[in-house]
Amino acid sequence: MERRAGMVVLATVGVLVGGALVLQSGLWVDLVGTGEYERGTVTVTEGEDTADRTETPVGTATTGTTVAVRENDAGATLATVEVRIADTGTKRYVGLSETDSLAPDEGMLFVHEEVGTHAYVMRNMSFPLDIVFVDADGTITTIHHASLPEPGDETLHRYEGRGKYVLEVNRGWANRTGVSVGDRAELPERVA
Template sequence: MARRGVVALVGVVVALAVAVLALQTGLWVDIVGVGEYEQGTVTVTDSNTTTPCTAPPNRTAVAACDGPRTLGTVDVRISDTVEQRRLGLSDTESLGPDEGMLFVHGEEAVQTYVMRDMDFALDIIYIDANRTITTIHHAPPPPEGESYSERYSGRAKYVLEVNRGWTNRTGVSVGDTVELPAGVD
């Protein structure tokens, strides 16, 4: 009888240890899954409406824009659950030039991201509740042999991750306005 009690106690301790390990390492995401990602398109427009537009091919004259000009468009997977946000792009081998992930949080706050188990560099773009870019980080993958990188923070309700260099290529900067996919609150 005493053996059964000891075996049961050892079983409970082992189960608790596995549960703690799964929570700390993020393994629980692999076990439980993240569900299906919704998809959409994010468009970023210039905050400065007097910025010259790009000249048409074979022309040298550039006229000022009458309104905001589109700087870039990204096809995104929408990450709006705790599980999806924790996994992020960790299981993604690469992104196309105009692909990314949009993380949606319940409210605007200081959000902190790491490059967990990433194989490629990212631009991490923080967007406030008014859909204005507040911060941009150019994040390398974690050093060889490490699963985490340094921490990147910014005030945001939404965080957009794209290939590193996308913001430089498109001219996207702090203060620009972001149009989110339909249905994203």
């Protein structure tokens, strides 16, 4: 009887650990699917103001810009994203925390003064994110699939990466579009 109870506990722990790994890695997107999305490179070009495109106004929005991501250096475009630019300390701190949701092709591009190791947290967020770190030359260095903190959990998990830019988009975006580490983000001259 004790052996059977031990096996049940061990199996339960295995299922929980496996489920946590699938959720954290973003593999759930491949299993469940998320609809149809354009694949390709992310290119950034200057555009119109997109501050009013979400239900909740974002105090951090400056002007809208499109970011495109390409597979490696000269590959096909994997995706394009309309982004708001967060280029000051205050804008980077607030980020998307005052936003209720993003459309599949929307995000925020955080611009730091110089290349370094930066950490992002899910402070006051309403939805999970992919956090994509981009080096000064546009190379994607790290991609995190960030979950919302559990209700009542005051601890903020730090998502760290090296780069000068950080692109935040809906969680699962990197999996849907095929964007991965080593691909290139095309950045506009005004933020590069």
